[in-house]
Amino acid sequence: MPKYLLLKHYRGGPEPHHPFPPMDQWAPEDVEAHMAFLHHVSELLEKNGEFVDGQALTQTQTWVRYGGPDAAPVTTDGTLPETSDLVAGWYMVDVESRDRAIELAAYISSEPGPGGEPLYEWIDVREVMSDAPSHET
Amino acid sequence: MSDQPLDEGALRALVPRVLASLVRRGEDFDAAEDALQEALLEALRVWPESPPRDPRAWLTTVAVRRLVDARRSEAARTRREETTYAEPQPGATEEGDDTLVLLFCCCHPDLSPASQVALTLRAVGGLTTRQIADAFYVPEATMAQRISRAKRALQGRRLDRPGDLAVVLRALYLIYTAGHAGRVDLALEAIRLARQLTLATQEPEARGLLALMLLNHARLPARRDAQGRIVPLDRQDRGRWDTREIAEGVRVLQSALALQTDEQRPGRYQVEAAIAALHDDAACAEETDWPQILCWYDDLIALTADSVHQDPAAVLGRAVAVGHAVGAAAGLRETDRVRDVLGDHHRWHAVRGHLYELAGDLPAAGAAYADAARRATDLAERDHLVRLAARARAGAPRSPNC
Numbered sequence A: 001m002p003k004y005l006l007l008k009h010y011r012g013g014p015e016p017h018h019p020f021p022p023m024d025q026w027a028p029e030d031v032e033a034h035m036a037f038l039h040h041v042s043e044l045l046e047k048n049g050e051f052v053d054g055q056a057l058t059q060t061q062t063w064v065r066y067g068g069p070d071a072a073p074v075t076t077d078g079t080l081p082e083t084s085d086l087v088a089g090w091y092m093v094d095v096e097s098r099d100r101a102i103e104l105a106a107y108i109s110s111e112p113g114p115g116g117e118p119l120y121e122w123i124d125v126r127e128v129m130s131d132a133p134s135h136e137t
Numbered sequence B: 001m002s003d004q005p006l007d008e009g010a011l012r013a014l015v016p017r018v019l020a021s022l023v024r025r026g027e028d029f030d031a032a033e034d035a036l037q038e039a040l041l042e043a044l045r046v047w048p049e050s051p052p053r054d055p056r057a058w059l060t061t062v063a064v065r066r067l068v069d070a071r072r073s074e075a076a077r078t079r080r081e082e083t084t085y086a087e088p089q090p091g092a093t094e095e096g097d098d099t100l101v102l103l104f105c106c107c108h109p110d111l112s113p114a115s116q117v118a119l120t121l122r123a124v125g126g127l128t129t130r131q132i133a134d135a136f137y138v139p140e141a142t143m144a145q146r147i148s149r150a151k152r153a154l155q156g157r158r159l160d161r162p163g164d165l166a167v168v169l170r171a172l173y174l175i176y177t178a179g180h181a182g183r184v185d186l187a188l189e190a191i192r193l194a195r196q197l198t199l200a201t202q203e204p205e206a207r208g209l210l211a212l213m214l215l216n217h218a219r220l221p222a223r224r225d226a227q228g229r230i231v232p233l234d235r236q237d238r239g240r241w242d243t244r245e246i247a248e249g250v251r252v253l254q255s256a257l258a259l260q261t262d263e264q265r266p267g268r269y270q271v272e273a274a275i276a277a278l279h280d281d282a283a284c285a286e287e288t289d290w291p292q293i294l295c296w297y298d299d300l301i302a303l304t305a306d307s308v309h310q311d312p313a314a315v316l317g318r319a320v321a322v323g324h325a326v327g328a329a330a331g332l333r334e335t336d337r338v339r340d341v342l343g344d345h346h347r348w349h350a351v352r353g354h355l356y357e358l359a360g361d362l363p364a365a366g367a368a369y370a371d372a373a374r375r376a377t378d379l380a381e382r383d384h385l386v387r388l389a390a391r392a393r394a395g396a397p398r399s400p401n402c
Helices: A028-048 A098-109 B008-024 B029-046 B055-078 B095-106 B113-123 B129-136 B140-154 B165-177 B186-200 B204-217 B243-257 B268-281 B290-302 B312-325 B328-336 B346-359 B362-375 B379-393
Strands: A003-011 A051-056 A063-065 A074-076 A086-094 A124-128
Touching (some): A003 A098, A028 A051, A086 A098, A098 A124, B008 B055, B008 B095, B029 B055, B029 B113, B029 B140, B095 B165, B095 B186, B129 B140, B165 B186, B165 B204, B186 B204, B204 B243, B243 B268, B268 B290, B290 B312, B312 B328, B312 B346, B346 B362, B362 B379
Antiparallel strands (some): A003 A086, A003 A124, A051 A086
């Protein structure tokens, strides 16, 4: 069965379906509904036998590269830290098909936002390369 | 000394005693630990059918046999002369001494804190590598490597001398704070180890650490609601606190403080335990004795010469106490002292949010909580801070709970 990463972003991706403020500016009950939905997604994936992993990332992004011999690593926030993609977290799922992965991503994207309306958030769906053992050597 | 098969807890309690006796007779720590692990596996296989009359002696005998086997095969392989080993130390040793010897081994100052923790859980706590890996959410192979590297690092060190108790205490506290979410409750494990340590040493700080753990652990049942959401101290259902644990914590703390003299002031674990005890003692949040908590915080920051840089967390904790005992504005001024040191840390902003809320400035509280949420590194805490920010921005003050 193929594995997929369903990535959520703090920013980046296609033009949003509609603009919405950061969650700390939502009505408290909308915040609760949103968090309850994400909790429910994890439970659902586990119950379906599709859940592999789910992680959230902090918002701090640091680009690092080798600094050369005897030099410290070179770090930067990026050239356009305000507009570049910033991953917020992911679900990894193990599913029957690509269609199923897209169905799940769309379901996640229906998460409730301000006023209980769906966020229509873009979810980035990426297939994980399989690592099947080679029997040829 | 029973014909009943041992339960897991009793079996694990034997681990440090057998291991310590092997180390005492001059065996290499690394090899002795391996041999004991093999003996334990053997025990799990054999004992259900034929339980030993003396489990400790059985484990020691089997482990020694394994050591001899390993040495023989190594000698054969390398064609080296078998070295002579020290005679066993005569006389029975105290169980407490054994624990202490092993803790000093596992918490050798040359090891990294992560290695100290892993080795302590295995060699003193008797947990399997699998259990330790689960507790820290890392693959078993990773934890196995961490443990064997730690043991290799100890090779050739003299392990029969007193070590650094402060390092042991810090490692146990790390185990305590590592969390309770995994399949192994590390907080309970740390309490068990700290209790063993207090049997082995009279040092007041060991008791202070045990008291601190007990007094915080007592509140654990009230710290999350049914949905797993964080419930802050001032909103907790105090009826769910473990009064038995609180009573024990207070008793242990008092016994530690009784050992203090004018020359030897209480150390940081005792001071932090005293603060925890004052929180535990309040029937509701409004009855918290903030002036006395502030006094203990004064003691805490007096323990370091430059508390702003050496112990900024204590300065921040004290700012909360100032906010309640003196006033929110005074508390906020105290947080300014550590702005340069902790300004990137979520807790600094969370404390500011709390103090703004105390001052009745809800917009500022909302902004501070949002800043805190953006910097949080724990998911449950991040969600909690987002909720606080949303609530403050919606203009909903938090109501008292008594």
